[in-house]
Amino acid sequence: MSEDMEMDVQSSTRAPVRAAMIDLDGTLVDTLGDFVQALGLMLDDLQLPAIEAQQVARMVGKGSQHLLRSVLAQVLQVRDADDAPAALVDALYPQAWRQYQHHYEEINGRYASVYPGVVQGLTALRAAGLPLACLTNKPTVFAHQLLRAKELAGFFDHVFGGDAFEQKKPDPIPLIKTCEALGFAPAQVLMVGDSSNDAQAARAAGCPVVLVTYGYNHGEPVRAVDADGYVNALQELVPMWACALVE
Numbered sequence: 110m111s112e113d114m115e116m117d118v119q120s121s122t123r124a125p126v127r128a129a130m131i132d133l134d135g136t137l138v139d140t141l142g143d144f145v146q147a148l149g150l151m152l153d154d155l156q157l158p159a160i161e162a163q164q165v166a167r168m169v170g171k172g173s174q175h176l177l178r179s180v181l182a183q184v185l186q187v188r189d190a191d192d193a194p195a196a197l198v199d200a201l202y203p204q205a206w207r208q209y210q211h212h213y214e215e216i217n218g219r220y221a222s223v224y225p226g227v228v229q230g231l232t233a234l235r236a237a238g239l240p241l242a243c244l245t246n247k248p249t250v251f252a253h254q255l256l257r258a259k260e261l262a263g264f265f266d267h268v269f270g271g272d273a274f275e276q277k278k279p280d281p282i283p284l285i286k287t288c289e290a291l292g293f294a295p296a297q298v299l300m301v302g303d304s305s306n307d308a309q310a311a312r313a314a315g316c317p318v319v320l321v322t323y324g325y326n327h328g329e330p331v332r333a334v335d336a337d338g339y340v341n342a343l344q345e346l347v348p349m350w351a352c353a354l355v356e
């Protein structure tokens with residue numbers, strides 16, 4: 110067992126894991142290139158300055174509306190420090206949203222790649238008999254489109270995006286509702302994600318949570334986030350959780 114694995118996840122005091130919810134951006138697929146391209150085209154349409162990939166990586170994970178507002182606030186501050194960015198963001202947002210959605214739909218998956226170990230990890234989870242849900246803050250329609258494009262759709266019994274419920278992660282509501290759809294109590298459903306967003310939501314919902322170490326986590330070190338374990342690749346997950354998964 111690698112030193113990265115956390116033994117406490119196999120504690121006999123935990124409820125056995127019966128199902129899993131898996132985040133999409135930064136966990137299954139590296140979508141930063143898609144975000145950067147779609148945002149770049151949108152900013153160009155609005156004749157606004159470009160944004161760096163590194164800055165975008167810090168803004169991904171809280172849904173498209175949050176991403177867009179953060180990007181607009183960032184570039185507007187750069188362009189004209191005397192304008193009140195919030196009012197400008199509000200004024201530009203509807204057009205920015207339309208253009209961004211239009212470009213993202215065209216681009217979705219083209220500048221994105223499935224992380225190493227994902228297919229092996231998902232295959233092992235299914236082989237262990239776990240129903241799986243993909244739970245992302247990405248709009249549901251884009252999540253379906255991306256999973257199909259990357260040939261990952263067949264692993265999932267459910268796909269829920271940021272518009273599927275009344276709140277997004279880090280609110281616990283999406284996790285609680287997804288557990289209901291999977292048919293198990295939150296304590297029996299493992300959340301797998303790449304960010305504090307996923308971990309906070311899991312803690313609040315009462316789900317065990319494991320974080321991958323290669324995702325975005327808003328540009329912060331992921332091991333500083335309170336979680337039950339960390340994996341360097343999704344294929345480490347089943348070996349790490351074997352005691353909890355197998356009755």
Ligand SMILES: O=C(O)COP(=O)(O)O
Pocket residue numbers: 132133134135169170171172173244245246247248278
């Ligand atoms: O913020 C997004 O659009 C997606 O984020 P998530 O897949 O990491 O939840």
Ligand SMILES: [Mg+2]
Pocket residue numbers: 132133134135136170302303304324
């Ligand atoms: Mg994520």
